[in-house]
Amino acid sequence: MDLLAALEAEGLVPDDAACVLLVGSRARGWQHARSDLDVIIVTTSPMATVIDERQLIASDEELVGSRQTTVDGVRCEVKYHAEAQFHALVAKVSWSEWDAGRAVGSITASERLIVERLPHAVALRGAEWLDAVVGDLRSSSAFSCLTVSALGYADRQLEDVSGLWASGDLCGAILASQRAFVHVTDALTASCGHPGTDTKWRLRRVEAAGSDALGADEFWRLSTMRDFDIDHPERWLDHMTHRCAQIMLDVRIGR
Amino acid sequence: MTAEKVAPAELENLVARPYVHVRIRNLSGTIVIAVDETTAELVDTAEDIWRALAPGRTVRQVAGVVADLYGEEVETVLPDVIEWVGDMYEAGFLALQKPEGPVGA
Numbered sequence A: 001m002d003l004l005a006a007l008e009a010e011g012l013v014p015d016d017a018a019c020v021l022l023v024g025s026r027a028r029g030w031q032h033a034r035s036d037l038d039v040i041i042v043t044t045s046p047m048a049t050v051i052d053e054r055q056l057i058a059s060d061e062e063l064v065g066s067r068q069t070t071v072d073g074v075r076c077e078v079k080y081h082a083e084a085q086f087h088a089l090v091a092k093v094s095w096s097e098w099d100a101g102r103a104v105g106s107i108t109a110s111e112r113l114i115v116e117r118l119p120h121a122v123a124l125r126g127a128e129w130l131d132a133v134v135g136d137l138r139s140s141s142a143f144s145c146l147t148v149s150a151l152g153y154a155d156r157q158l159e160d161v162s163g164l165w166a167s168g169d170l171c172g173a174i175l176a177s178q179r180a181f182v183h184v185t186d187a188l189t190a191s192c193g194h195p196g197t198d199t200k201w202r203l204r205r206v207e208a209a210g211s212d213a214l215g216a217d218e219f220w221r222l223s224t225m226r227d228f229d230i231d232h233p234e235r236w237l238d239h240m241t242h243r244c245a246q247i248m249l250d251v252r253i254g255r
Numbered sequence B: 001m002t003a004e005k006v007a008p009a010e011l012e013n014l015v016a017r018p019y020v021h022v023r024i025r026n027l028s029g030t031i032v033i034a035v036d037e038t039t040a041e042l043v044d045t046a047e048d049i050w051r052a053l054a055p056g057r058t059v060r061q062v063a064g065v066v067a068d069l070y071g072e073e074v075e076t077v078l079p080d081v082i083e084w085v086g087d088m089y090e091a092g093f094l095a096l097q098k099p100e101g102p103v104g105a
Helices: A003-009 A082-091 A095-099 A109-120 A127-138 A141-164 A170-191 A199-207 A216-223 A233-249 B045-054 B060-068 B075-089
Strands: A019-024 A039-043 A058-061 A064-071 A073-081 A122-123 B014-020 B025-026 B030-035 B036-044 B096-098
Touching: A003 A019, A003 A039, A003 A064, A003 A073, A003 A122, A019 A109, A019 A127, A039 A082, A039 A109, A039 B025, A058 A199, A064 A095, A064 B075, A073 A082, A082 A127, A109 A127, A109 A141, A122 A127, A127 A141, A141 A170, A170 A199, A170 A216, A170 A233, A199 A216, A233 B025, A233 B045, B014 B060, B014 B075, B030 B045, B036 B045, B045 B075, B060 B075, B075 B096
Parallel strands: A039 A073
Antiparallel strands: A019 A039, A019 A122, A058 A064, A064 A073, B014 B096, B025 B030, B030 B036
C-alpha cells in the first residue's frame, strides 16, 4: 500500500505539510492482525487554515486535530499537529527547564505521545524535519521527564505495598506490587529511550531497551508470576519488591 | 522516625532489608534514596553495600559480596559495612530481621 498517496488522494495532506509520519505499532513493526494505521501530519500554518471544518476534524486539544479514514481496508487515524507545537515541546523539556524544576510537570498528554512515538516514526515525507526534531528530543530532558513520571507512579504503588503488607493485607500488597513493577519497567524503558505505557507493547519495549537491569525473560517471568507460591505469598512480595528496588537503581535520569 | 542502635555483634548476623517504600533515584549516576523527609546520597562503597542487600542475606554475607568486589577479606570490610548498615537502620531506611524470621514490609 502507498499510504502517502492514499492520504493525498483523499485530500488529507495539506500543501504546507512539513512532515507526514507513520507512527505507532506499524512504524515499529509491532503491528498485529487488527492494528490501525497511525499517522501524524505536521503543518506549518495554524490548523484552521489548512483543514476544512467540514471534514469533521475533532480537536481534543489546541492545535491538534484528527481525522479517521480507511486505507486498503485498514482503519487509519490521522492527527494534525502544528510545527510550532514541536518547537514549544522541545523548549519545555530543555535542560535549563529541567534544572529549574519545570520540565517534568509541563508535558501534556498529546506531547507525551509525541515523545513516545517520534523517535520510532517512519517519515513518508519530511525525513530531514523528522531527524532534526528527534535529535532535539533526544538531546533534551524529554525521556527523563517521562522516566520521572513513571517513577512517581511506582513510588506511590510501593508506598501502598508497604502499608498493605504491614497491615497484613497480602493480596492487596501483591496486586499493588504488580502495578509497581509495571511502572518501574516503564521508567526503565523510558530511560533507555523507549518510553511508553501501553500494556501490550511492554515486553517489546523491554526487548528494545536491552537493559542489563531487566531482561525480557525476567520481565515475562515476573509479569506472569511464574514463581508465585500460594502457600508463601510473602516470598513473592519480598522478591518482587526487591527486584523493583534493584531495577530503580539503574533507571538513570538527568543528563 | 529513627530506630534504636543495635550492637555490632548482633547486627552482622541479621538481614538488612530496605523498606519497600524507600524512594530511589539515579540522578546522572548518583544514587539518592529517600524516606519521608530523610534523604541520603549513596557514594562510593555505600552504593555497593546497598546493591548487595538482598532478601535473606545477612550483613556478614553482604560484607562478603562487597569484599569480593574489592578483592578484600570479609573481616577487613565487615566493620565498615556494619557501621553503615547500622546508620541506615537508625535513619529509617531499612529493617533488621533474623534470617529465619518472617519477611515483611
